[in-house]
Amino acid sequence: MRLPRGLVDETVPALLEGYAWLPGLRARSGTGVARTRLLGQRAVGLCGPDAARFFYDEDHVQRRSAIPMPVQKTLFGQGAVHTLDGPEHRGRKKFFLSVLTHQAAAEVADAVGATWDEAVASWRRGQEVVLFDEASRVITRGVCETAGIPLADSEVTEVARDLVAMVDGFATPGPRHWQARRARRRREAWLTGLVTAVRAGRFEAAPGSALEAVSHHRDADGLELTPQLAAVELLNVIRPAAAVCWFVTHAAHALHLWPRHRKLLAAGDEEFAEAFAHEVRRFYPFAPFIAGLAVRDLSWRGEPIPKGTMVLLDLWGQDHDPELWDEPYSFWPDRFVGRDIGPYELVPQGAGDPVENHRCPGEPTAVAILATLAVRLARLDFQVPDQDLTISLRTIPARPRSGFVLKP
Numbered sequence: 001m002r003l004p005r006g007l008v009d010e011t012v013p014a015l016l017e018g019y020a021w022l023p024g025l026r027a028r029s030g031t032g033v034a035r036t037r038l039l040g041q042r043a044v045g046l047c048g049p050d051a052a053r054f055f056y057d058e059d060h061v062q063r064r065s066a067i068p069m070p071v072q073k074t075l076f077g078q079g080a081v082h083t084l085d086g087p088e089h090r091g092r093k094k095f096f097l098s099v100l101t102h103q104a105a106a107e108v109a110d111a112v113g114a115t116w117d118e119a120v121a122s123w124r125r126g127q128e129v130v131l132f133d134e135a136s137r138v139i140t141r142g143v144c145e146t147a148g149i150p151l152a153d154s155e156v157t158e159v160a161r162d163l164v165a166m167v168d169g170f171a172t173p174g175p176r177h178w179q180a181r182r183a184r185r186r187r188e189a190w191l192t193g194l195v196t197a198v199r200a201g202r203f204e205a206a207p208g209s210a211l212e213a214v215s216h217h218r219d220a221d222g223l224e225l226t227p228q229l230a231a232v233e234l235l236n237v238i239r240p241a242a243a244v245c246w247f248v249t250h251a252a253h254a255l256h257l258w259p260r261h262r263k264l265l266a267a268g269d270e271e272f273a274e275a276f277a278h279e280v281r282r283f284y285p286f287a288p289f290i291a292g293l294a295v296r297d298l299s300w301r302g303e304p305i306p307k308g309t310m311v312l313l314d315l316w317g318q319d320h321d322p323e324l325w326d327e328p329y330s331f332w333p334d335r336f337v338g339r340d341i342g343p344y345e346l347v348p349q350g351a352g353d354p355v356e357n358h359r360c361p362g363e364p365t366a367v368a369i370l371a372t373l374a375v376r377l378a379r380l381d382f383q384v385p386d387q388d389l390t391i392s393l394r395t396i397p398a399r400p401r402s403g404f405v406l407k408p
């Protein structure tokens, strides 16, 4: 006898089906609310702006104990801001908000742009460049420079590879996952040493840098972070910034498929560049969903959610919901031109208010880096040799298989 899908554990289908898993389960439910089991736990999947408001209410959903250990040991780090609630969370979040301002985003983007220009100047005509790898190195250099983390030219490739590995392997069992764990251990040890040196007066952190801020940050309890935890949170600044290389690669993919957008981007129209960055973040896959635990017995549109249930918020589903987006599977940057984006509308990096809740504090940084490099890509004279540009939605995070090879 086959059990209905809501009663069997869906961890394996989730890993195999990738981005389509939760939207598919919700569609089959008939109510838009998926009932399932994940990692042996009862789970419920919700989608849409009202669901996001419900999910981000701390009286409904907590993050403590919600993030599986394999994800903490690769993507976020143990004890990271992502795993905290209430005053503890807001106390830690202050560090991120203090260093990820709009001005800081513009500075990182300038540094990344300058590093990109240097890299392009070093390319030989006819050489094949894998954009994903090049963008990861360029962003790593730019973000380490602005974060006050010393990085010799000879270290850039290895550090970039490790930052990418932590993101690449968090949702995949097997060798990619173990590579992600090793990368995290290496980089936590590296930055633990750096924070220790700053505190001992053996290294002077640049004033206003993330390194300085994290070394002296005090949590809500008034205590400094342990050097290890400071390293975890410093990585939570540079690791996701380097991950913008996924979006940069998607941007090149979009310009290749829909070259009509090149002209406006190349002309330096800032509003269009930002709209283009938003459309890349909406259209292309990155974070499929986020998860928390029901803090008490809840009810969502009449559907009971018992205490302790894992609550999933379908980000990918919302960013492709035809109720919210005209022709959601058309790549159309103009939809964001002249439009104010509501806090619960576009959700590739979470929803609501980053000061009050877990919404990503790095959105200005991600948008600024992506817009800067998209403009440069649009201005660059290059060819796209034959390659496999397939983006499999079964792999989280997804990207063109070839990494997007270009030939200047």
Ligand code: HEM
Residues within 6 Å of the ligand: 081, 082, 083, 093, 096, 100, 236, 237, 238, 240, 241, 243, 244, 247, 286, 287, 290, 348, 349, 350, 351, 357, 358, 359, 360, 361, 362, 363, 365, 366
């Ligand atoms: C590559 C593009 C990025 C994507 C797709 C992304 C996505 C996300 C998502 C989905 C969340 C979880 C939101 C939630 O749980 O409610 C998040 C949180 C976070 N992101 Fe990003 N992010 C990106 C870039 C960045 C950047 C550039 C930074 C920093 C420079 C950053 C730092 C963080 C931090 C610290 C959190 C945890 C916030 C908290 O728990 O309060 N992210 N991000």
